[in-house]
Structures are given as C-alpha cells and as structure tokens.
Amino acid sequence: MTTGVRRRMGVEERRQQLIAVALELFSHRSPDEVSIDEIATAAGISRPLVYHYFPGKLSLYEAALRKAAEDLAERFREPREGPLGARLLRVMGRFFDFVDEHGPGFSALMRGGPAVGSSATNALIDSVRQAAYEQILAHLDIRVPSARLELVVRSWVSLAESTALLWLDGRQVPRAELELQLVHDFGALTAVSAAYDDEMAAILRRVLATEPPEGPFGDLVERLVTLVPSPR
Amino acid sequence: MTTGVRRRMGVEERRQQLIAVALELFSHRSPDEVSIDEIATAAGISRPLVYHYFPGKLSLYEAALRKAAEDLAERFREPREGPLGARLLRVMGRFFDFVDEHGPGFSALMRGGPAVGSSATNALIDSVRQAAYEQILAHLDIRVPSARLELVVRSWVSLAESTALLWLDGRQVPRAELELQLVHDFGALTAVSAAYDDEMAAILRRVLATEPPEGPFGDLVERLVTLVPSPR
The missing domain is CATH 1.10.10.60 (Homeodomain-like)
Structure with missing residues (x-):
C-alpha cells in the first residue's frame, strides 16, 4: 500500500x-x-x-482549520513598538496575505453552510476573533476594557472580516487600499465612540499623541479637516 | 385530534x-x-x-426564518424625505426593535452552527443584507454604485449586524446609544473612504449639505473637531 x-x-x-x-x-x-x-x-x-x-x-477539515486558525492568530502578533497606526497597518498586511492565500476556503468558511458550519469550526473562528481582540487591547495597553472599548475593538475585528470577504468577491478595490482603510476605520470607529464617552476620548488622545503627522491617522485627520466643513 | x-x-x-x-x-x-x-x-x-x-x-424553521427575514427587510424601508442622518436613525431604531424581539434566535442564526447553518438559511440572511444594502443606496440616490461605495455600504450593514450581536451578549451599552453610534459609524466609514476617493468625497459633501447642525452627523462633526487636534 x-x-x-x-x-x-x-x-x-x-x-x-x-x-x-x-x-x-x-x-x-x-x-x-x-x-x-x-x-x-x-x-x-x-x-x-x-x-x-x-x-x-x-x-481532517477541522484539523486543517485549526492549523490555519493558529497561523492567522499568529499574524495579529506585532511588537509593541512605535506608533499604533503603523503597527495596525503591518497586521492588516499579514491578515490580507492570509486571506489571499486561503481565499476560497476562507469565503466558504466565513459564509457558513452545511459542510463548514459545525460547532467545532465556529469555536475555531471565535478563537481567532478573540486572539485578534486581545492583541489589539494589548497594543492599546489596556487590560480591563470598558464595554464601549470592547464593542469598538470587537466590531472592528468583524469589519476586517467582512471587508476581506467583500474584497475576495471580485477584488475590485486594491488590497493595499483596503489594508490602509481598515486602519483608518479603526481610528474612525474609536473617534465616534470617543466623541460621546470620556474614557474612549482619553484613549483616542493617548493614541494620537504618539502618531506622526505622516502616519495613517495623522494623514486621515488632515484630509478630513479639509474635506468636512467645520461647523464653527 | x-x-x-x-x-x-x-x-x-x-x-x-x-x-x-x-x-x-x-x-x-x-x-x-x-x-x-x-x-x-x-x-x-x-x-x-x-x-x-x-x-x-x-x-418549519426555514419558513419562520423567511417570515422574520421579510419583516426585517421591511424595517429598512424609510420614506426618502429629510436629512439622511435622521432617516438612518429611525431605521436603526426599528432594526434594534427586531433584534430585541428575536434576540436568542437572532444570535443562534448569525453565529451559525449545525441546526441553523443550511444553505437555505444563509440565502435568507443574504437576502436581508441585500435588501438593507439596496435601501441605503436608494437613500443616497445612487443607482450604480462604485466598488468603493458598495464596500462602504455593505461593510456598514455587516457592522450593524455585529454590533447588534455584541449588544445581545450582555446588553452592557444602552441600545439607544448603539443606534446613534451606528448612524455615526456610517458617516465615519463614508468619510474615511471619501478622504481618499473623489467620488466618495462628492457623496459625503452632498449628504452633509442637507444635514442640520443638530442632526447626528452635524453633532458628531462638531464633537470631533473639539476632540481631535487639528494638524494645522
């Protein structure tokens, strides 16, 4: 044999x-x-x-998925050095590498269905989401997040998933643009929450204080100031 | 009998x-x-x-789900009158009503798994997403969206889903706050895309032109201007 x-x-x-x-x-x-x-x-x-x-x-599928999940969770690891925007951009680059390498399988898995939607596969997906969530919190230097921060970070992780799935469906927008857009989206979702919550505002101010003007967040703020008319 | x-x-x-x-x-x-x-x-x-x-x-589950899907799609309908922010806020109110009424079933469905993740249920979920997407495009008065606009609207629909699921898991943040936050998130995701794309910038300017200062978008812009230091 x-x-x-x-x-x-x-x-x-x-x-x-x-x-x-x-x-x-x-x-x-x-x-x-x-x-x-x-x-x-x-x-x-x-x-x-x-x-x-x-x-x-x-x-066998579940074993393969476990390997892929470990690999993906690993890609969210990033040294805690330098401005947050640049860190997130590197993470998004590795995330899209993964999505690119596993495209059709990633789509099939995330869209669910009889062959892939078992409780074991759902638990693996959740383990990657959790790892990504914990990594982002670590980069923000926060151990016990408020409910609002948890919501922002978890919903951003989910936005990264859905953006990647939409990208796979036709690849109409260049992936480098989407990687940067997701970093900006993180800033934008944080800013929306910060506009109405003092704790989130303190986190946002701390992040922006270490961002260089030419980094992703600095560049976005400058463009938005030009684009959106000030109400005053 | x-x-x-x-x-x-x-x-x-x-x-x-x-x-x-x-x-x-x-x-x-x-x-x-x-x-x-x-x-x-x-x-x-x-x-x-x-x-x-x-x-x-x-x-029977699929028939019940079809009824729920029709109901939910209907809640995204909204007269095309008045500022966009206020329209979206009413839609989000009805969306959270639905989520509230169907909480555990909604969670079980959206998290997938053996009992609920059939191709028929996935098709129903997609039909609601599509209906929501088309409603938002109609409110923006756009028939043929660019790839970037499609991405913004579809990813916002997915953000509404994930925010609702996170809310159901403990209900730690009041739902009225999340309804407003999702309207703001729509503005924020649109603004991020608009900062790097002229077509999106034109759409954003058109939306903001009809927004009153005290509406959700006007209020957000005013708060962000105070919060985020201008780079100039």
Missing part, C-alpha cells in the same frame, strides 16, 4: 503532512468540492491510509 | 399560525432547543398534524 520510503514517515509526521495537503486543497476550493480521494492522491497515499489517520473528511 | 373550532382553520391559515408560533419559540431560544412537540403544544394541535403541514423541524 505504501512504499518503503513512505512507511518511514512517523505517525505525527504523516498527520502533519496530511493536514498541510488538506489545508492547501481546502484553501483553494469550497470544502464541499474536495474529496478524500483527492487528498489521498495529493499526499501520495491510499484512501484507506487517510482514514487510518482521520476518521473522515470533517475531522 | 382537533376540536371543531380548530378544524375550521383553512390550510394556509393553519400554516401561517404554525409559522407564527414557531417564530415566537425560535426567537426566544436556540433552534436546537425547540422541539416539534413544543410547537404542537403551543399551537394547540397534535404532533402528527404539524408534520402534515411541514415535513420536519428544519422546514
């Missing part, structure tokens, strides 16, 4: 190889369209041997 | 009654937790009679 060379692969090594092969296939097409036969062929092993490692397509 | 009074209900009337009863139950608990027996009891009919009208729980 397997060659001598293949048989020398250890159990964990073989599992990891299958997960990597499956992730590659699940990234480029909807999971519905990927068969165990295809995964077996791509891994160079027999169909029964795939079942030896994974009881079925769903468990 | 049924009383004389009940037997006089016509087929369509009975179907509608079952849908209304099911929607009420599915709104207040996760669909997983609602049984056909419970629906039958609430409707005052036998379990076999429920199956006479609907082949199973999923088809």
Whole structure:
C-alpha cells in the first residue's frame, strides 16, 4: 500500500503532512468540492491510509482549520513598538496575505453552510476573533476594557472580516487600499465612540499623541479637516 | 385530534399560525432547543398534524426564518424625505426593535452552527443584507454604485449586524446609544473612504449639505473637531 520510503514517515509526521495537503486543497476550493480521494492522491497515499489517520473528511477539515486558525492568530502578533497606526497597518498586511492565500476556503468558511458550519469550526473562528481582540487591547495597553472599548475593538475585528470577504468577491478595490482603510476605520470607529464617552476620548488622545503627522491617522485627520466643513 | 373550532382553520391559515408560533419559540431560544412537540403544544394541535403541514423541524424553521427575514427587510424601508442622518436613525431604531424581539434566535442564526447553518438559511440572511444594502443606496440616490461605495455600504450593514450581536451578549451599552453610534459609524466609514476617493468625497459633501447642525452627523462633526487636534 505504501512504499518503503513512505512507511518511514512517523505517525505525527504523516498527520502533519496530511493536514498541510488538506489545508492547501481546502484553501483553494469550497470544502464541499474536495474529496478524500483527492487528498489521498495529493499526499501520495491510499484512501484507506487517510482514514487510518482521520476518521473522515470533517475531522481532517477541522484539523486543517485549526492549523490555519493558529497561523492567522499568529499574524495579529506585532511588537509593541512605535506608533499604533503603523503597527495596525503591518497586521492588516499579514491578515490580507492570509486571506489571499486561503481565499476560497476562507469565503466558504466565513459564509457558513452545511459542510463548514459545525460547532467545532465556529469555536475555531471565535478563537481567532478573540486572539485578534486581545492583541489589539494589548497594543492599546489596556487590560480591563470598558464595554464601549470592547464593542469598538470587537466590531472592528468583524469589519476586517467582512471587508476581506467583500474584497475576495471580485477584488475590485486594491488590497493595499483596503489594508490602509481598515486602519483608518479603526481610528474612525474609536473617534465616534470617543466623541460621546470620556474614557474612549482619553484613549483616542493617548493614541494620537504618539502618531506622526505622516502616519495613517495623522494623514486621515488632515484630509478630513479639509474635506468636512467645520461647523464653527 | 382537533376540536371543531380548530378544524375550521383553512390550510394556509393553519400554516401561517404554525409559522407564527414557531417564530415566537425560535426567537426566544436556540433552534436546537425547540422541539416539534413544543410547537404542537403551543399551537394547540397534535404532533402528527404539524408534520402534515411541514415535513420536519428544519422546514418549519426555514419558513419562520423567511417570515422574520421579510419583516426585517421591511424595517429598512424609510420614506426618502429629510436629512439622511435622521432617516438612518429611525431605521436603526426599528432594526434594534427586531433584534430585541428575536434576540436568542437572532444570535443562534448569525453565529451559525449545525441546526441553523443550511444553505437555505444563509440565502435568507443574504437576502436581508441585500435588501438593507439596496435601501441605503436608494437613500443616497445612487443607482450604480462604485466598488468603493458598495464596500462602504455593505461593510456598514455587516457592522450593524455585529454590533447588534455584541449588544445581545450582555446588553452592557444602552441600545439607544448603539443606534446613534451606528448612524455615526456610517458617516465615519463614508468619510474615511471619501478622504481618499473623489467620488466618495462628492457623496459625503452632498449628504452633509442637507444635514442640520443638530442632526447626528452635524453633532458628531462638531464633537470631533473639539476632540481631535487639528494638524494645522
């Protein structure tokens, strides 16, 4: 069933190889369209041997997704140095790299549906959202967020998801523009909340104090001042 | 099995009654937790009679969801009169009414999962998103949106969804504040896009030209001017 060379692969090594092969296939097409036969062929092993490692397509899909989720959560990590705008822009660059690499699989997963919408997959999606949320809070140097800050950060994470999904659907706006736009959106959502809440206003002032004029937030403020007529 | 009074209900009337009863139950608990027996009891009919009208729980769930989706899409309708900010605020009020009325069912549906994540339910969710998107475009008096405008409006619709879901999870921020915040968020996302795109800038200027100083957008601009130091 397997060659001598293949048989020398250890159990964990073989599992990891299958997960990597499956992730590659699940990234480029909807999971519905990927068969165990295809995964077996791509891994160079027999169909029964795939079942030896994974009881079925769903468990292999979930293992591949776990790997992708860990990878994505990792991309939100960023040294806590320098202005926040530039940090967020680097994070968005890595986020769009991920979305680009896993496009069709990312769309299928986030849009839900019978093949992908299990409670295990939803828990994995939530774990990435949570990791992204915690990273942003860490960059803001805040350990115990207010309900308003939590709402701003979590809804921005969700905005990043939906923007990426809309981008994948036709790629009509260049991704570099969207990466920058999402950084600006973070500033804008924070500013809206800050306009009506003193605690949020203090956070916004602290962030803007360290932003250079030519950074994403400085540039946005300057453009908006020109664009929107002052009420006074 | 049924009383004389009940037997006089016509087929369509009975179907509608079952849908209304099911929607009420599915709104207040996760669909997983609602049984056909419970629906039958609430409707005052036998379990076999429920199956006479609907082949199973999923088809009844989908019918209830269709009714809810039509209702929600309807709430995005708003006369095209007066300033945009005030219109959007009325729409957000009706949207949060809906979310409030259907809380646990709305959460379960939007979070996906085995009982609710079918392709039929996803299509219904998308139909509401599309209706909301088209309503907003109509309020902006735009028939053929640019890719950037489409992105702003669709991502704002998704922001309204995620904000409502976060609100349901503990209701820590008063809903009236979030309704207003989402109107402001619409202005903010539009402004971010307008800062880097002439077509979006023209739309923003046109909207702001008809906004009164005391309206949601006028008030936000005035507060932000005070809050954010001008770069010049």
